[in-house]
Structures are given as structure tokens and as C-alpha cells.
Amino acid sequence: MTRARWRFPLAAAVIILALQVGAGTQSPRPMGLVDLLNIPRVADPQVSPDGRDVVYTRADADWKVGRRVSHVWRARVGGDAVQLTNGTDGENGPRWSPDGKTIAFTAKRGDNESAQLYLMPVDGGEARQLTTHATAVSDLSWTPDSAALYFKAADAKTPDERARDRLKDDVYAYDENYKQTHLWKVNVASKAETKITDGDFSMTNYELSDDGRKVVYLRAPTPLLGSGDQSEVWIANADGSSALQLTKNTIQEGNAAISPDDSQVLFISGSNARLESYYNGRLFVVPAAGGAARVLVGENEPYDVDRAAWSKDGKSIYMLVNLGVHEELFVVPAAGGKPRQITDGRHSIGALSRSGDRLAFTISDSKSGGEVWTMAAGDAGPTQITHLFDYLARDFALGRQEVAQWKGADGTTVEGIVTYPVDYRAGQKYPLAVMTHGGPQAADKYSVGSSAYEIQVLAGKGYVSLQPNYRGSTGYGDTFLRDMIGHYFQNAHLDVIAGADELIRRGIVDRDRMVKMGWSAGGHMTNKVITATDRFKAAASGAGVAQWISMYAQSDIRAFRTPWFGGTPWQKGAPIEAYWNNSPLKDVANVKTPTIFFVGERDPRVPMPQSVEMYRALKSNGVPTHLYVAPREPHGWGELRHQLFKLNAEIEWFEKYATQRPFTWEKAPGDEKKDIKTSNDQAP
């Protein structure tokens, strides 16, 4: 009897649990490739004016359309998250109206050729289209009275240009066929649109003051990324009048924001107090009436300031600070002083926004892709709002993550993230995947991985992963960052190799089963490392550089690369030796490591010709290689099937050359029954 009485509730609990989590009664399984790609992405959390709700976008894999589609969701503490929008092509950039009655967002819907602004009542009903702008609308901001919104849009093509397009009379002037982007305002009641900035320049970024009276913006000669270093901070009345230039320098400013009393403007730049570039991120403040910009944080602290926001009272500034393997929330008095660290953890923080006295941001770690958290001014710490990623630790066997430290060739301490195999046993030696981050002005942190860096999938297959924050990474002080000045590869690649050696020394890694991989600057590094060592039995390199001379001209951004070599490759007396000596192609005759390359056909950053140079060099020298090209893709691949192909091809390559194990390609959802051969190496 007694047994029966407690048995029933337990059985019910099990059923409820099963209903909640689906296959939750099964033991955690290794993460597959599709599992990795199905992890949702959260962005743009925004606290409601009353501080109770948060809206954010959540993008989920849609295998039918082959990409992630983002929708607007709302959540509150302790409540379930609710999906608010359902458009086929998704929605972006949700913003609460200050009266709390309306959520604005952008979406491309119906027959529209570009994204328009939509308004949705908070208390029920569908969204209606507000703008019918000729070009795509983005970056929304409400006026304080909720009567109007600002947005950013590119100038429209002229009738003559449209006629030429129609006739396919479409030769275009390279780097000159852009349209300037400007700030607009649309009235909610009348739908009337007003152009706030105008002229032969681009308004690339803006922020409205809290009182709605001022607008601060970045003004650049063109909207091209390559002219970012020529952009300057301007402030104007909210109608665009009395525009005043606040900065005049050669550094790139970002994150410009006006203090609540309209007296100061903060911005962030990877520059030092003398306004020289190529430093860790500094927080600057400049008087709104004009004057010299001064560094508030970063000159004396080993911090890399990523984002900043004024507090509601304007007395302090909140900051996200990159500390290498983790990122934390700090606050600093607006008048200057010692920054105070608010959070501390094995995590990364992003997407900072403020509404009233409440901050919203995301926190990601080794088991989460970034939950939404909020924190009010008086709170001791942040509060977690969403639980999107709880299923990861529950459903999947995840590898443990920790930081390892080692010495570089010159004795400098270098660290990185180590992810262990899911069934790791001390004393056993495992294959190692060394993954190097992009940037190179970046740092790898605790994370669950990505389509580019599939750490947990590899952990499930028995690999140790090492993500070294090699010399040139941010968050370790300026000396560490600026090790690349004058040469690029000085200590950077040696740090990476030393990291692998350290894990061998610790008895974790089998020296005969090591692979090297990376994307972008991580691809540059991969290309360099295979010329410097035969330690790695296989390599995969995405969107990496072959040689800096041609790369310098081909890429859409150049100014930030100049310090690596001390000038342009085409100036009088060009430092061509520095360009060539640091080019992987120079030493490519040394390469023995079987290496596959990946590149997007439309990559403007590290364009396809770089990968073609590497591929043809290896091919011509008889090294096993393929170059996989993804149609339509830019620098980072976005289509799910392209990402899945990359993961399959890469792991198959590693298994073939480093672990000599068979590998079966994982199929896209819906393709399970299709017998499709994909890889060249699968062919008989």
C-alpha cells in the first residue's frame, strides 16, 4: 500500500519530465554536426520600459530554406518565452516604444524588395508596415514621445541606374558604386519620412540621446568598410541641424553614445591616448560641445573594452571588457576612476543594451550559446531571463573546458581554452585539434563552439581541442597584442605550436594524431603553421591568406593591416620583404601536411584568390589537398548545408589522415533516406 502511494506521483513526474524534454530519459549523447548547427542564436536583448520584459531575437536552423531564420521573442523572469513574430523571412532589431505599447522591428515581408519597419502592439494583434522606403531600413530608435522612429537607410538607385540594370548595361565602377547611407526619421501617425543627414558622406552608425534632443553619429566618406578609419564622431540636434564634428583623427571610432545630460559623448576605439591605432579597446570621452577626447579606461589597465553604455543617471559607464578567455561586465565613474568588475566567471558577455536603469546582455559559456540576463542599477548581480540552452547539458555529453597556460618561445605566458573528450580519462592520450581564432585582434573564450570551431563535436569523437590565444590576441595587454607589429608572424605561430607541445608534455595528447584548423586569421595561422612544422597530420584552413602582397589590395579593409608590415606594398620604397617573409606562400614548398581549404565565392575580406593560391601551390607540390568553394557565401558561411558540408569534409579529412578511422557523413535533416555522395574522398 505504502509503496503504491508514492509510486504514482513518481510515475507522473517521470511522464511530465518526458513531456517536457522529449527524449530526456535517454542518457546524454555525443553532439552531432546537425545538433551543433541546430543550436539557436540569441541577439539584441532589449528591456521593456517597465523593466519587466525582455524582447530579443532568436534564430533557429530552418533546414527547408537552408539557413537560420530569426524571430522576435519576449521573455520575463520565471516565465516562458513567447515567440511574437512568424514571418517567412524572419525579423530583426526589435525596439520597445518608450510608452511600452508597441514593439518596432524590421522585416522583409511579402513583395517588398527590402526590409521595412513594422509596428506591433504589445497587447495583441499583428504587426503593420510603417515605412515604404526605397531601400532597406535598419537600426531603429524611438523618439522619447513614441511618436516617431529614426532609422538608417542607403540612398536609392537613380532612375537611370535602374534603367541600366534592366538592360543589363551593368558594368560598374569598383569601390565607387556604393550608395551613401543616411539617417531618417518616420512619423508613426502620418508615415511621413524625413531625411536627417544628407550629403556626399555616409552616416554609418548613430545613437539618440535619452531626451531625444541630440543625435551622435559616425560620418565616413563612404559606406565601405575600407574607409572606416576616415570616419569621425559628429553630434547634431535631433533634426540634423547644428552638426558639430567632435573628432578629427586617423583612428576608427565605434559605439558613440551621448550622456543623459547631453554634455559628453563616449566612444570606443582600439587606439591609445595619442590616438594611434592598433591597441586594445579604450573607452574615450569627449565633451559634446567639442574638445579633446580623453581615455577613461584602458590606458593603464590591461583591458580590452568591447562595449560601453551610460548609466541612467550619467554618473557612471557600464562596460563589457575582454579579459582573454573570458569577458566581464564592469562599471567606471564617468568622471574617471578605478573600474569595478561586476561579474566574474568562465563565460563571455555580449549584446549590451540599456533601457531606463536596467541593462540587458547575453552570457554564454561552455554549455550555453548565450542566455539573456538583465541587471538593474542597484542589483548586486545579473538575473537570468531565458533558458534556451538548458537542453545542451541535459541532452549531450559535453567535454569539460578549462584554461591551460604555457610559455611562448620568448618565455611569455600564453593561455588557451582546452576542451577535453567527453569520456576523458587521465593517463590516456588523445588526438588533438588545434583551432586558432580569427581577427587576429580577438581572443577565444569559454564557449560551446560554432560551425567554424566544432569543439564539442570533436570532444564527442575523442579529440582534445586547444584554442590558443596566441600573440596578437586581445585582452592580454598592448605588448601582447602588438607583437605582430612589423611582421605579423613573430611569436604568434610559435605560441600555437608551443601550446600543442605543452599538451603533449602533460600526457594528454598523442603527438602522432594532431590536426590544425582555423578560419580567417585562424586560416592565416593554419597556412603558416603547416609551413613551419610537420607535427600536424592534417589541416583545414578556411578563408586564410596565402600572401600579404596580393591580399592587401584584394581585401575590403586595409588600414588595420598596414602596421603589420610598416607600409603599403605599393608605396615608394615599400617594405616588400616584410610582406613576403610573412606570407605562408613563401615557405609553401616545406608543406607536407595534407590540407583542405574552404572559401566563400563572395568573400570580400579574404577573397577566394588567396585560397586558390594556396591550393594550387600545394597541388603543384604534390601535397594532398582540396579547395572547397561555397557559392553565394561571404567571409563567414551562413547557409546550413554549406556549414554541414564544411564540418563533414573537415572531420573526414582529420579522420583519414590523423586518426585513420572511417567517417560517415552526417546528412541534413530530411535527407536521411537519400543516398548522396558528397565528398571527393568518398568516391571509390
Add this chain to the structure above:
Amino acid sequence: MKAYRGAFACLVLGWTVLVSGNASHAQNRRPFTLVGLAELSRLFSPQLSPDGATLAYFASTTDWKANRLVFHLWRQPTTGGTPQQLTFTEGGDQPVVRWSPDGKTLLFARGGQFMVMPADGGEARALTNHATAAAAPTWSPDGAAVYFTAADPRTSDERERDRVRDDVFAFDETLKPRQLWKIVVSTGAETQITTGPLTVNEYRLSQDGRRIAVQRAPTPLEDDARRGELWVMDAGGENARAVTNNSIEERLIDISPDNSQLLFLADTNERFEPYYPTTVFIVPAAGGTPRALLSDFRYTIDQALWAPDGRSIIASVNMGVHSELFEIDARSGRTRQLTDGTHFVAPGWSIAAGTRKIVCQLDEPARFGDAWTVALGESSPPTRVTGLFDALERDMALPRQEKVEWKGADEAPIEGILFYPIGYEAGRRYPLVVQLHSGPMESDKFGAGPGLLLNYFPVLTAKGYAVLRPNYRGSAGYGAAFLRDVNNGYFHSMPTDVLAGVDHLVKIGVADPDRLIVMGISAGATLTHKLVTITDRFKAASASAGVANWTSLWGQTDNTAFRATYFRGTPWQAGAPIDQFWASSPLKDVADVKTPTLLFAGENDARVPLAQAQEMFRALRSHNVPTHLYVGPREGHLWTDPRHLVFKANAELEWFAKYAGGGVYVWEKPPDPGAARGGS
């Protein structure tokens, strides 16, 4: 076309024109516009019927709506008479036509498939329904079958992957091999003659239809042609065996009438060393070492075919500023020149065996490629068959073309073609446009030259520009040493040869030294890049698809094998001669450029990719040299869309007027077929 005159009468006139030029009635003639030039109908694929009585050919029209050339099939009696248009589809056909051996059927291609049409009346019907595009048709001698080549189709896996956009692809590894096929005309039954991974680059059926010679390479990649070999097999594909085993590319193969020997062309010397003037090799069909037929021959062979008697070989020969037909004794290599004139014998000519006549196209100063016949074994001059360019010659103002000669810096004789401005007056100096040919293993000749709308000399000369096309060092047709000047460092005498030519035209009073312009395409653009780094004499320049940086071009291009001798190795070999690559790169000295320079690049150019133009453009811009880089969507190495070509010419004419002419140029607008519906 209406005012067609008898071929024989016209022959005399045509010959006279060739000799004297056509400056006489210049004032009555209309100057060419860009649109007029773009709309000029051209002739393609002339084929003589087996009885020699009828010529079939394709003529082009310009479709501004589709933004491309459209080709239709025409027919014309060789004894005179009105040309008759045979096909009329809106999209046109592919300009390839073959007479059946009995002369009763015309075979041509439409939408990648072969059509057959009764020669004496009736509509065409589809012959093939192949999974991929069919090309290179050859009738069997009995007319019962047609051989052709076609690429292997994409597999159902590949098509399914494309459908779901699972379309990451392995670069340079997805090209399908081409195979040789045969289709029976009566039943439509297809038989595959070759199989396997080797690709058929070209083939030739013997005259008795019993044997086939094939050039097969490991992949269809441009660079792998040199790894290909010559094979012979029975007409059904049996008993295939390789005839050659070497590292050269065998091209334009032909089987002797008795099936005992093969000829082919290759860019090598008799020891098979690369980068020599193209010459003829003969190899026994049973196999053996190919022997170079000619020794100490100063010219370059463009095309060669066995004569019907099998004792000699007919060849078209590049002699620098003109090309001619030659007869070469197949044993002794003794040569006899069959034609002589201010013209270019366009490749693609053929011998109608039954009539012992060569049918060819001659590109001439006032006729840009009419079809002619040349009787073998007779000494009569060529006979012009078509009059496609009657109106051109009669009504349009065309420049006088003249060979000019000068000395290079090392006293080597250099020549080129000078196009005088329309209405040229002796003693007056004119702005000069120097046009640099591509290749560089090429030469500029009398006539329209390749890329009429890319170079638009009739418009330039109508606007008062003189045009010089120099056959600078590295050009073909002037012997091995001249050709091989580019080896081991690329730029040696090339730039100074061009500058010496400019000096010459200034000296003889034609060119205004203050209004010099240089332009070029491909190798001509690479040389343009180089010239603007070494001199400020040119007031404006335009370079299309040129090399900026040899170190990066090497990996980027689809063809390094052809260029292998330019430098002492590859940029990626151990101990690479990287200094030589860099020293020869225009980018190295780009800081010295002052000349306003326009750049053009095709978005899909595999030969000299867009990336090269980006390097040049961003470098010039950062030095504040006036420049634009105009990119042609969908275009490859040589642009083809008529609107893109007119845009390019407009942009250049404006640039030249602005920086070298001092005038204002008004852009020409091509017709807008949609304008009536409310377009601009």
C-alpha cells in the same frame, strides 16, 4: 546585301582595294559610331558544299534586348546570287555548320543539340537529344552517322545536391571529361566511342572513316592539356593506343589521307622544349617520335591540314602583320606561299576535298572577313564568295592601314600597323592611341583584328586619333628569338619596342607627342601597366584584364603551363625565384605612375582574374592617380555583352578626351528596346 554583285567582278575590285587602300571617297562615307560598329554583321563558319556549288555560313546580328549576338544560318551559291537566310529562331543558333557528304543535308547546332535540315528545302529537325551540349560534329563519309564530343553529364547525386543548394564544390575538380560519341542519323541511336577519366580535347576522323585520332588529357583543365597525348583508334573506338608520350600539347591534329601519318601543331622546337613558334609535327600513326616538318622557318603556323593528295600539307602562316596560306611538302618540308596580301587568314578554314578548294575567311582593311575560296594546285588568286562587307567597304569611312617599321633599342627591326585618322592630312599631327595585342604570343595584322568592338579603331580614327598596333618583342611571326624575348624575366625589350614605335611616329610627323594614349587587353594590358610605371609620356591609359603582380597571378590563373618559361620556376617551389617574379611585376613600381589609367576586368575571368585589377586599382587610387576599375558582371577574359563593350568604349573615349584630347565626349547610348514601354 541587296546590292550584291557577281563574285567574279567583285574579285578584281576586292583585290584592287587590298592593294590601294580605300582613302579615295572618304568624304562621302559615314564615320562609324560605336553602336554602328556593335551592330555590324559578321560571318562565321563558312563551309563549302561537297560539289563546291554552295556556301553555307552563319551571320551575326546584335540583339540589344538579349544583350548578345544572335547567329543565323545562311546559304549562297558560289557562282553568284543572293544569299538566303535559312534559320530564323529568336535566340539563334550556335555558329557551326557541316554539309553531309552527299550535300543533301545541313547539320548545325541549336541550344547545344544538333539539328539537321534538308539543303534543298524543308524545316530542321533535332538530331541529338544528348544529356549535355553536343559539339564538334563530323559526318561519317557515308553520311549515315555523325561523330561529336560531349561532356559527361552531372550525376543524379550532383543534380540533387544543386537542387537543395548543398552546393559547396571542389575547385578545379568538378569539370566533367568530354567523350567522343557517334549518332546514327536514321535512328538517332547514340554510341559512346571513348570512356573513362581522360578528356577528349579534340579528335579527327580519317577521310575513309575507318580511323580516329584523338587528343586526350587527364582532366579538362587548361593546364592539363600538356599532359595529354595523341591516340589513334578504330572508328568504333577499338584498338586505341597512344601515339605520343611527351610533355607538350598536341593541337589541331589531322590524319593523312592514307591513314599512315598524323600531323599536329605544338608551341615547341624539334626537341620538344617549350615556348617556340608554333610549328607542324608529323608522327607515324603506328607510333614513334614526332618529327618537326620545318626547320629554320621564321614564321608561326596557325593551322594545318593534309592536302587531298597526301603529299603536301596546307597551312596558314602568321608572318607578323599579315598571314598567308602555304603549301608544305610533307617529306622535304619545302614551302610554297599560295597567297599574298594585306590580310589575315582566319583560323577555321577547311578543304572541300572533292573540289580541291580551300574555303577561308580573309580579314582585310575594308572587309572584315568575307568568305573566299582558293583553288589548290592553281596559281589563280583567291576568289571572294560572299559580299557581307560590301556596304562596309562602300559606305563607311575606314582608315588607311599601313605597315610601319622602326628599330628597337637594340637596333632589332620592329613593325606594326598604323591606322591613319579618317581624313588624314600630311603634315598635321594627331593624337595617337597605341593598342597592344594580347598573347603575347600573337601579332597584330591588317584587317579588323580580334575584338573589333574592344578596339573600335574605326571609331577612334573617325574621331581623329591615329592608332598604332606594334608587334613588340614577344610577338609571333618574327622568329624564335623575337618570340622568346619574354622568357626568364618577361619584360626585356617589350616596353622599349613600344616606346620606340611611338618615337618613330612622332619623328615622321604623324603623332602629337603631347597627346599619346596607350591601351591593351590581357598581355597588352600587362604591358600597359608596365609602360605607365616607366614613362609619363602617355597622357591617358586603359588596361583590360592585365597582370599587376606575377607572384599572385601565378596561383590565380587557370593557365600557368603556357607561362612556365617566363620566370625561372614557380613562386611556390623550394628556392622560388621570387625576386624575378616581383621585379617583373608592374605593382612593384606603381608608386611612379602619373598617367590617368582606366582598368577593366570581367567578374568571371579565370585567365587574369579580377583580383589583379584590384591590386592595380587600389594601388593607383592610394597614390591619387586618376583611375576607375570597371567590372563587367558575367564577363570572362574577353568581354562579349554588346552593352558592356559599348560602355567600355564610351568610358575610354571619354577618358582619352578628358586627359589627352582636351575635348568633351558625349556618350553614345545603345538602343533601348523597352523604352517604348516607359523606360528612360
